[in-house]
Amino acid sequence: MSIQTRAEQREQDTWDLTSLFADEAAWEAATEKLKQRITEAPSLKGSLAKGKESFLTTMQWYEETSILLERIYNWAFLGYASDASDTANVKRYSLAASLLSQLSAAMAFFDPELLSIEDATIERYLKDADFAPYHVYIKKARRFKAHILSEGEERLLALQSEVASTPRNTFSDLTNVDFDFGEIDGKPLTQSSLSSFLMHEDRNLRERAYRQFYGVYEKSKHAIARLYEGQVKQDIFRAKARGYESCREMALFPDNVPVSVYDNLIKAVHEALPALHRYYRMRAKLLGLDKLSHWDVYVPLVKGVTSKTPYEEAVALIGEALAPLGSEYVNTITNGLTKDRWVDRYENKGKRSGAFSSGTFTSKPYILLNYKEDVLRDVFTVAHEGGHSMHSYYSAKNNPYFHYDYTIFEAEVASTFNEQLLAKYLIDHASDDRMKAYIIGKQLDDIIATLFRQTMFAEYEMIIHREAEDGVPITLELLRSEYRKLLEQYFGEAVSFAEESDLEGLRIPHFYSPFYVYKYATGLSASIALSKKVLNGTEEDRQSYLNFLCSGGSLYPIESLRKAGVDMQKEEPVKDALSTFSVLLDQAESLLP
Secondary structure (H helix, E strand, C coil): CCCCCHHHCCHHHCCCHHHCCCCHHHHHHHHHHHHHHHHHHHHHCCHHHHCHHHHHHHHHHHHHHHHHHHHHHHHHHHHHHHCCCCHHHHHHHHHHHHHHHHHHHHCCCHHHHHHHCCHHHHHHHHCCHHHHHHHHHHHHHHCCHHHCCCHHHHHHHHHHHHHHCHHHHHHHHHHHHHCCCCEECCEECCCCCHHHHHCCCCHHHHHHHHHHHHHHHHHCHHHHHHHHHHHHHHHHHHHHHHCCCCHHHHHHCCCCCCHHHHHHHHHHHHHCHHHHHHHHHHHHHHCCCCCEEHHHCCCCCCCCCCCCCCHHHHHHHHHHHCHHHCHHHHHHHHHHHCCCCCEECCCCCCCCCCCEEECCCCCCCEEECCCCCCCHHHHHHHHHHHHHHHHHHHHHHHCCHHHHCCCHHHHHHHHHHHHHHHHHHHHHCCCCHHHHHHHHHHHHHHHHHHHHHHHHHHHHHHHHHHHHHCCCCCCHHHHHHHHHHHHHHHHCCCEECCCCHHHHHHCCHHHHCCCCCHHHHHHHHHHHHHHHHHHHCCHHHHHHHHHHHHHCCCCCHHHHHHHHCCCCCCCHHHHHHHHHHHHHHHHHHHHCC
C-alpha cells in the first residue's frame, strides 16, 4: 500500500509522450526554435494591415508558432503533473510558462492590429479559400473588440500573465507536494486515497481519515485563504482592465454563453433541493443514523457489495458500454486507453491528484489518472476522461488548428455522456437487485457530485467574487462562513457538520480557474439528454452526437449543442436532469429496505 516513486512505475502503465517529443533533447531543440520565433515576432508588426497576402502569411506564421508552443508547453506540463517533486520537471514547466508569456508579449500588437482593419476588408479576405483555416478564429477574435486594449497595454497584460498563475501553482504545489497527510492503519492518506477511506464501511475509520485530512488544511488555512484571495483579486484586475462589468461576465464571454444560463442553473438546483434532502434522509436511514456527518455522505448506499476492477478489465467494460457509438469509436478509445499508451494510470509520489485529459493538435490526447481498482468511481473516471480524449481526437482530426480547440462547456458533455452509457450498461447487466441498487446508488452520488455539488461550488464562486467586487475584504472568516452556509443549504437538516467541514472550500483546485465548475453541471444536463437520444433514438441521433464531437471549436457551444439536439439556453435540460435524479431515487427506495 506504499505509494510508488515515479521511477518505480512500469513503462506500460505510463503515458508515451513521444508523439510530442522523442526525448528531452528534442524538447530543448524545439524551445530554441521557439525562442527564435519570439525574437522574430516584433518584425511582423504592421503585416496584417499591408494587404491580403501579408495578412495570410502572418496568420500561417502564427499558426505554426502556436502549434510549436502548444507541444512545448504540454510536454513540460505533463512531466510536471506526473511528478512535481522532480526539480527538472518544475524547471521545464516554469520555462514553458515563461515562453508562453514572452510570446504573448511579443505578439501584443496582433489583436489590436487585427481589430483595426475594416469589416469590409476582413469580409473580402474571408471569401478567399486560403483563409478557410482561419475563418472562425478571425470572426471570434473580432468579437472581443470592446475588450482589447492598446498594443502597449496588451503587452503589459501579457507580461503579467506569468505572475498571475502564482496563486494556482502555489496552491497546487502546497496541496499536492508539500502536504503530508500521514497514514491511517498503515495505509497512506493522500488527496487521491481520501475517497477510498470515505467510502469505507467502518464509520470510525471514515471519521479518522476525514479529521486527519482536514487537520493538515487547518494548519495552512490562512495561507490558502490568501492564495484564493490573490486569485480573486487577479480576476477582478483582469475584468476591470478589459472593461467587463464583472468577473463572471468576463469568464462567460469567450463561450458566448449568456449569464442567464448560469443563473437558471442555480435557480433550478435550488428548486430541486427537497429531492436532495430526501436522498440524505434515505441515506441516514440506511446507515442506521439519526443524522449524517459529513464523512458519511460518500459511503455506498448498499453495504457488503465490493467492487474490484483491474484497469484492463475496466477498459474492456467501458468498450462494451460504449458500443452504441459504433465500432470506430470503441476501437479507438480502447486502444488509446491500453496499447497506444494515452494514459498515465496509477498514483506516484509527487503526482497531481485527480484526473484530466490534455493533448495537442498533433499529439495523442493524453490522460492522467490515479486509478484504484477497488474504487468503482475510478472506472467511471476512466470513461469520463476517455470521453474528453475522444472529443480531442475527433476534433483534431476534423478541423484546422485554430478551430479544433473546443470549449470546456462542450468538453463536459463528451465526458459525462460516456459515464451515462456506462451506468446504463452496468444497471442493465447487474447480477441481482442488490448490485442494481448499488449501481443506481452510484448514479445518484454522481449526479449529486456533478450537478448539485458543482452548482454549489459555482454559487460559492459567484458569492465570493461579488463580495470582492463590492469592496468586501476576502478574509478566511468570510470564505469559511459563506461556504458553511451553502453546505447547510444544500445538504439540509439530515447532515451535521464538524468545525473543520467548511475547510473543504479551501481544497477545491478548480476555484483557481474562475467560473469553470458550472460547466460540469450544464455538461451533465446536456449529456443526460443526448445519451437518452442515442440509446433510444435513431442512427441520425447517433450521427448528430458524433458530428458534435467532430465540430471542435468551429461553433459556439450553445450552437453546437443545439445542433446535437439539446438547447442549453432553455431551462428544460437542467430540469430534466434533476427529474432523472428523482426517478433514480424512487428506484433506489423501491430496491432498498
